[in-house]
Amino acid sequence: MSADADQRAIRCLVAKVGLDGHDRGAHVIARAFRDAGFEVIYSGLHRAPDEIVQAAVQEDVDVLGISILSGAHNTLVPKVIEGLKEYGAFEDTLILVGGIVPDDDKAELKEMGVAEVFGPGTPMADTIEFVRQNAPDRA
Template identity: 80%
Template structure:
């Protein structure tokens, strides 16, 4: 194990307490949905989640809502992070939530949305069951911390 610096040691011990509490890794699906080709953010968050000790499954670009649902159900993820920069969140997110409902996965999946979501659209998404919306400028640490604190107990 690499414990070359204090920082490493820190994240190590953090990880250990984490696994001691849960005795398992947090599984995340990072999903790009719809006609939106901007995946730099999804890549950055995938990498950051990995470094935080999570298991990350990345969906790839241009997925349909039911494809995201399929992956989320089969992979039994704790966290579904949907990245949307196209502005179609108000139609795509509800479809995903309905799909999760259909497979009984809505209750215990932490759904996050990242991207450019106008303030006036937020309440609607939250009503749909989205746990948090991370807009531009959100720090990665903040997101990771949120996932650690809110990943569902099963």
């Protein structure tokens, strides 16, 4: 058996939080992650922060990608982070945000614990490589 065969696939939850109903980007990234060999769970639309936390904890994900275009990132992302902390899952989860996030807000999200913020036009290969390089090693 090769060393690669001993490792489990990176588990990712692609989540749509809040009332944002635009999910094309979430579907695109979910498919790109799947094609890259990641295990992917998609939350569906209109999930509350607590629903996202519950899914991340129950599915034991390595990566939580939050897709948000509504402008509510400064309200909803902190709630997700706090929920992950309450369950002791924050340290073991790579948190990404994708969508429309003003430059002024990116630094604040990163200070809260978001590893990276990916905006429109980010090459899929860059996002996949970031995940491969930064996902927690829980093989």
